[in-house]
Amino acid sequence: MAGPSQKKAESGLRFAVTTSLRPAPGLVESAKQLAAHFNVPFAERRDLSVKNLAGLYNADGLLVVSAKRISFIMGENEFFFHPGLAGLRIKEINNGKTDQMISAMSLKEGYSILDCTMGLGTDAIVASYVTGDAGRVTALESSPVICELVKRGLHSYADEDSQITDAMRRVKVINAKYKDYLASLKPGSCDIIYFDPMFRSPRRRSPGINAARMLADHDPVDRETVDLALNAAARRVVLKERRDSAEFERLGFKKIVGGKYSPVAYGVLERLGVPQ
Template sequence: MIVTTARKQANALKEKAALCAAKLGARFVERQDRSLEALFAAYGEDVCIVGKERQTLYKYKEAVPFFYHPNASFIRYKQWQKTGTDPFIDAAGLSTGDEVLDATLGMGADAVMAAIAVGRTGTVTGLEASQPIAHIVSTGLKEWQEGNETFLQALRRVNVVNTGSAAYFQHMKDKSVDVVYFDPMFETKVASPGLEGLRHFACSETLTKSVLDDAKRVARRAVVLKGHWQSEQFARFGFTVNRRQHATFQYGVMEV
């Protein structure tokens, strides 16, 4: 992967881009007003473009960008403000002070909702196996500026760890968090233009019995699984699903 600056304010962004490259273990190159296609041709690698307000990833020879935007979580936050309910918060039974481990962070929408529910006295840790995704989402959570103070503080409270769940569980003590959450990405492919950029950098982690056993070991209260309504994983692993009518995705709960 190479890291470079946006075309505008390229000189002012050099230091920021160099720091980004160091974090990613990537190479910083001068933009020299080159197009994305020219960068692909010159270096033959994925590209990270550092701008004033966001960082954007491009898979080699792919035009679809991947960048952080809390659109899904903000919409859900506004709905939660109005109704006091959210499908994930309700399924997990989250309340102030809870400790939550999101074992499959992705874009972090559910982790943000968890941070809103557990408040300042709770904790939310999000695991992301893909280094590029972990970097982009972690940076976005820290730097996003739109929204009210409650929402922005929730973004800041999500602690992102770049690791897979199986490795992370090995170092956790029994009953160390209240809820463990899984959202196995792309088990069933659903058309979503907003996720196309993410797909290029995602690590596919299949939920296994051994990983689930570890999740049950470290959870004090419950393990929650999100899946497509047609998913066989709920029945396979023994999750209880309170079916939401007409919902594409459902939440299964396993009390421990």
């Protein structure tokens, strides 16, 4: 069993992997494999509460593998994959309503998009639906836990609408920091490059949002990253932020679009001379 010297595996977080209470043998094996993947201890559940088990392993949180899903639990907060508002947004697009992100990207069927900040993958799912079979969505996530849980979710979650399920399956997920990844790309290698970084000040607090915040990478986007993105994008670079955010100006986004009454807005940098 790991003691106080247990290595901090996720941005300073100490965690172990366990199962739900009285797990089927297959779940124990999956949990052991996940522990090996993260190079953290496997903690046998033994009828203990999550809190007591975390205490025994001197862990800040636990990854809990159950038949239904894999959750990261820390105190009152739980993070697990779900498609969020993706289904509703897709329904609205099908009903002819404007999706502000899709409109800011000027996204069309067949386009390739690099989502630099995957998070729960909601935006990536909507983008994948719009770009369709002929398109390509690559999603980057620097947090190893968020990345793995969302990757597994996108590859296994079955939506009642098979087209949404297909859109999830098409998203290619990569555990990487966007700056490193962008530096490796050839000029013009994808149509749209998108950033939705953690807001400098959170909009609201709820267990779901707190759960994501505890695992997420909070580093701000820098100017060099925007330059790298502009070089790698064939059409445009889009940044989502709070409507009143000073980030747009700091990062050189002059064109700001989005719903008039929405608290969030999208900054757009276009490649000059490219028909949009």
